[in-house]
Amino acid sequence: MNPAEAATKAAGILGNKAKMAKLLDVRPPTVNQWCSGVRPIPPARAIQIETLTKGQVKREALCPSFPWAGAAA
Template sequence: MKLIDYVQGRGARSALAKKLNLTPVLISQWANETRPVPPERCVEIEVATDGEVSRRDLRPDDWWRIWPELTAKPEVTS
């Protein structure tokens, strides 16, 4: 799931920001793709969203370079 889809509606952006101890503005910038999500934050987001937003979703162009161990696992789609 894309981050923008996850954070839309009912305070999800603020709730995620609070879980990660970040500002909602930064979450918005990542969700709107005006700033890339740093690799070191991707795992935190994946955990905070209970896997709904994966590292693969957050870094579609280079996830396999950053986390090569994920290439051995098939991607689960809903």
């Protein structure tokens, strides 16, 4: 699963893209850009999304370029 697919899956779990944007306190176009792969998902947002989806969408799937193994939990 690439980051855009992971973001789209998260939006579906949370209701829709607009609801995900509201929960994350970001603008809806930002979520649309994440879901289309136009904009990368920042590591901090990946952690928030993982928490909001109760681990159904992992931070590693949302932001695979970040060195998660070396990051503190």
